[in-house]
Amino acid sequence: MQIEKSDALFTFRIEARQGRARAGVFTTPHGDLPTPIFAPVGTQATVKAVTPAQLSELGAHLILANTYHLYLRPGEKLVAEMGGLHHFMNWPKPILTDSGGFQVFSLADNRKIDEDGVTFKSHIDGSLHRITPEKSIAIQEDLGADIIMAFDECAPPTDRAYNERALARTHAWAERCLRAKTRPDQALFGIVQGGVFPDLRQQSAEFMASLGFPGHAIGGLSVGESKEEMHAMIEVVDAVLPQEKPRYLMGVGTPVDVVQGVLRGVDIFDCVLPTRLARHNAAMTRSGRLNLVNAAYARDARPIDEQCACYTCQNFSRAYLRHLIISREMLAATLLSIHNLYTLLQLVREIRQSILEGRFESFAGQFLEKWGQAEFSSVMQDASS
């Protein structure tokens, strides 16, 4: 089955390659995306604690919004009535929505999967809901993002039997999503699953490639497997997926994960890490998390990072940020989100430039040496985005 109807609006032009890494441009109805790219996460139609104007100043192009959350609140029909997500949240640049699959499967005891779809209880009020592949596409069409995702099942990464069953469903559902899709101004990406099993990943990548999606996502990673397993899975998939289409590594990740992903042919990343760390009073630096609540920073007149050009680092001391945190002032989350988002957005800009200039491999080597020990993941288990 080949469905090409939406491809005309979406072209992917690779401008330079180095090793597996690529620098490209993905065109969408709301503007061009320079790749590699990092998408800040706006779960509930807002990237937490920052305005669209601030996001734009940070140089963000693509943002991600969550179908599960927006379906429950305010409801996709309301968003559609308000002119769609771009207009509703005042983000005129490209938006990507996930399928709701990952969030629904995260509900654990509060959801039930069958071959046709998933029934689940709302985390807001316990009400019962059902999402099928067709429903996921219908919601995403109402939301109106530029890039939308096939409804998939994200299985525990190391359970072989579970992954085999889930993969069969994910593949069947991908075909149903393609058939259900009606809007030509949205690019539907298929999602490769398969846990930590190379043969399943290969099989899934081959299947998704055969369906003719304009782009592909790699799902089910950064969910508990080792870094080595994650890297190995990306490599398997990279070898199979068509080179001329963009690849999106879902929910990843740390600065190091982003560099490791680009080294393995990934073009698009998203992660809640920068904004979530910010709300936990942590700044991202080359030496890892800098927890600004720490008394050591009470009289520290330095910015978070003396090399950083973000608004926060140009204008505020660690002592001031700590004061805001201790005083429970909202500005703390805003200023830390600005710094952390800038860190990721600036990183992908530097990666892209280094690919264009043919020096990505040395850039990556130096970067991994400097940031290799930086540890950001411990806060990632927390509940909210």
Place this chain on the structure above:
Amino acid sequence: MQIEKSDALFTFRIEARQGRARAGVFTTPHGDLPTPIFAPVGTQATVKAVTPAQLSELGAHLILANTYHLYLRPGEKLVAEMGGLHHFMNWPKPILTDSGGFQVFSLADNRKIDEDGVTFKSHIDGSLHRITPEKSIAIQEDLGADIIMAFDECAPPTDRAYNERALARTHAWAERCLRAKTRPDQALFGIVQGGVFPDLRQQSAEFMASLGFPGHAIGGLSVGESKEEMHAMIEVVDAVLPQEKPRYLMGVGTPVDVVQGVLRGVDIFDCVLPTRLARHNAAMTRSGRLNLVNAAYARDARPIDEQCACYTCQNFSRAYLRHLIISREMLAATLLSIHNLYTLLQLVREIRQSILEGRFESFAGQFLEKWGQAEFSSVMQDASS
């Protein structure tokens, strides 16, 4: 007693008058203040939920910070070490600090007043502290604002005997503040008290005028007395205080209060109302509070105010703002603060322009007719700024 040492850096030039209203410029070491002016409140060295860049875009010039709060946290010595309040909070324009008096007297059962000063318990940790007039000036000199306030006692407005005793203390303390002051780059304003009693207000204004302060504040109003009483007190004071020095009506107020104040010769206003209402999900409009949590706005595609030129009204619908509130997103407080602050800042700009153009009286008449019924005060009893 006349102390003029700080006056050279602070000049007040009246550019136009209409009735009692004046349009002027008050010069300070951190820039000129066009008057009438409204100062957003940054209690803890941050105007809640907005960045200094956003404040600057809103056209704010002067902001207020609270001595009581900053003395307790992070401590005035720390602020001084960090280069003073302007540098600490990244506000290069003028700052005004209050004396701590009003906050300390608000502690009710947790403070004890004597002739020499006030002993009180911290609202943060219950620890014991003491502020005298000399201590208030020392704290304010460490904080380093452009305009500082004499330490005064704010009495319950209708208790005559209390007001007589408090006034004697306030006058003695004003003289002690003048003697304690050492920095030539700060303008110390004396505060007129006297409750709702015209003779006490007159006596207080005469006393403060005799001390040669570069500017005067009117304290103890908007604390429970009627609007008529407030207006009458401002009129008594206006007739006594020197015309050639700026007058600051402390903690006032609503848009209507500001217009009524300017009509009676007031130049400077501050109020927590715009940012506090914002955190209570309320927008300020010509018809009063618009409580955006209301279900009536769920599908309302209009901005808060179609005539408003603020960032929020130019870019976001009531439906989106309501979604942010219901979803407990921090952006709600930011966008509502921007709108509410713009409302007050734009009002004083329009007032000033109308005075310069000799049409303030008709402006005020039309304004009071449109906004006269607008009710904003009910949220003002809430605890935090």
